[in-house]
Amino acid sequence: MPLPIERLCWVDAGHNAGLVTRYEVFHLPALFxxxxxxxxxxxxxxxxxxxxxxxxxxxxxxxxxxLP
Structure with missing residues (x-):
């Protein structure tokens, strides 16, 4: 999907609990x-x-x- 962005990062919540906590992710998928x-x-x-x-x-x- 062509988007006007340089970089899109996928973070697996199951392997990155620290990021989930830091960014207060309550619903998946989450976009920031x-x-x-x-x-x-x-x-x-x-x-x-x-x-x-x-x-x-x-x-x-x-x-x-x-930034959180």
Missing amino acids: LVKDGHFFGALHTRLIHSDLVNAMGEALLRPAEE
Whole structure:
């Protein structure tokens, strides 16, 4: 799926409990947006191209948060 991103990282929650705890993952799958070292939080969207692109655009309009 062509997305406007440089890198997509898959994290297996079963093997990375520390990341799950740090990012407070409560539901799987979970998507988080980080751009240029700035954390824009979780993306709550369906895994459909247009929905993902729209959710990323909306997230980038929000102020960046502190990285957990």
